[in-house]
Amino acid sequence: MNLGLIAFWADERDRWPLWLPVALGAGAGGYFALPVEPSITMGWAALAAALLAITIAFARRARVAMALLAAVLLGFGLAKLREAAIATPVLDHAIVAHLTARIVSIEPRERDARLVMDEVRSGAFAPGQTPRRIRVTLPNGADFHPGAWLSLTARLDTPSVPVAPGTSDFGRWLYFQSIGATGFSYGRARTIPPARDATLSERMSQSVEGLRVRMTDRIHAGLPGSAGGIAASLITGTRGTISDEDDAALRYAGLAHALSISGLHIALVGGGIFWLVRALLAAIPAVALRYPV
Numbered sequence: 001m002n003l004g005l006i007a008f009w010a011d012e013r014d015r016w017p018l019w020l021p022v023a024l025g026a027g028a029g030g031y032f033a034l035p036v037e038p039s040i041t042m043g044w045a046a047l048a049a050a051l052l053a054i055t056i057a058f059a060r061r062a063r064v065a066m067a068l069l070a071a072v073l074l075g076f077g078l079a080k081l082r083e084a085a086i087a088t089p090v091l092d093h094a095i096v097a098h099l100t101a102r103i104v105s106i107e108p109r110e111r112d113a114r115l116v117m118d119e120v121r122s123g124a125f126a127p128g129q130t131p132r133r134i135r136v137t138l139p140n141g142a143d144f145h146p147g148a149w150l151s152l153t154a155r156l157d158t159p160s161v162p163v164a165p166g167t168s169d170f171g172r173w174l175y176f177q178s179i180g181a182t183g184f185s186y187g188r189a190r191t192i193p194p195a196r197d198a199t200l201s202e203r204m205s206q207s208v209e210g211l212r213v214r215m216t217d218r219i220h221a222g223l224p225g226s227a228g229g230i231a232a233s234l235i236t237g238t239r240g241t242i243s244d245e246d247d248a249a250l251r252y253a254g255l256a257h258a259l260s261i262s263g264l265h266i267a268l269v270g271g272g273i274f275w276l277v278r279a280l281l282a283a284i285p286a287v288a289l290r291y292p293v
Contacts, residue, residue, distance in 0.1 A: 027075025
C-alpha cells in the first residue's frame with residue numbers, strides 16, 4: 001500500500017467523520033454514473049449491505065472502513081429508491097391532447113402562468129405512458145388556484161435535453177419532480193368538478209401553495225416589474241417575472257444561484273443565523289461593550 005496515502009489518512013484522523021458525507025455522495029454519484037439503470041432490487045440490496053456494514057462497525061471490527069463502506073452503499077441505495085419513488089413515464093414525441101388535470105403549483109409570468117399539474121387524464125397517451133405530472137403554460141393560468149381541476153387542450157413535448165455536453169440537464173431536473181412532459185395550451189382552460197376528493201396531505205400542500213401564490217401577488221402589487229420578480233424569487237421561489245436583462249446580469253455576477261430554491265434556502269438560513277448570532281451577542285453586555293458585534 002502507498003505509504004504516502006497511509007500517512008495522509010493518519011493525519012486525517014481527527015476529520016474521519018467528515019469523510020462520511022463524502023462517501024455518501026460518492027455512492028449516490030456512483031448510481032448516476034452507471035451506464036445502465038439498476039433494478040430496484042439492487043437498491044434494497046445496497047441498503048441491506050449498508051446495515052450489515054454498520055453492524056460490523058459497531059462490533060469494532062474495521063470500524064472506519066466499514067463506516068465508509070456503509071456510507072457509500074447507503075448513498076447508492078437511497079439514490080435508487082428516490083428514483084423509483086418519483087419515476088414517471090416521459091413523453092418521447094410531441095402530441096396535441098385534450099386532457100383534464102389538477103393544479104399542483106402556479107408560477108405567474110408577465111403575460112401568462114406556468115402550471116405544474118398531476119392526475120393527468122387523456123386518451124392521447126398510450127396505455128401506461130401517462131406522465132405523473134406535466135408542466136403547461138396557460139394564458140389565463142393566474143386565474144386559478146392550486147388544487148383546481150382543469151380541462152384544456154395542449155401541445156405537449158419531451159422535456160428538453162442538454163444543449164451541449166456538460167451543460168445543465170433540464171430534462172433530468174424535471175424528471176426528479178415527476179414531470180414527464182412540457183408544453184402550452186391552445187386557448188383558455190376551464191375548471192371542472194374534481195374527479196376525487198383531496199386527501200388531508202393534499203389539502204395541506206394546496207394550502208401552502210395557495211399561500212405562496214397570494215404572497216407572490218402581494219409582492220407584485222407593492223413592487224411591480226422585474227424588481228418585484230426578484231423579491232418574489234427570494235421570498236417565494238417564483239421567478240417568472242424577472243426581466244431577461246436582470247436575469248442575465250444576475251448570472252454574469254454569479255448571483256443567479258441565490259434565486260433558485262437551493263439558493264433561497266441558503267440565503268434564508270444564512271440570514272437567520274446571522275441575525276440570531278448578532279441578537280444573542282448584543283444581549284450580552286460584556287461582549288457587546290467590548291467587541292463590534
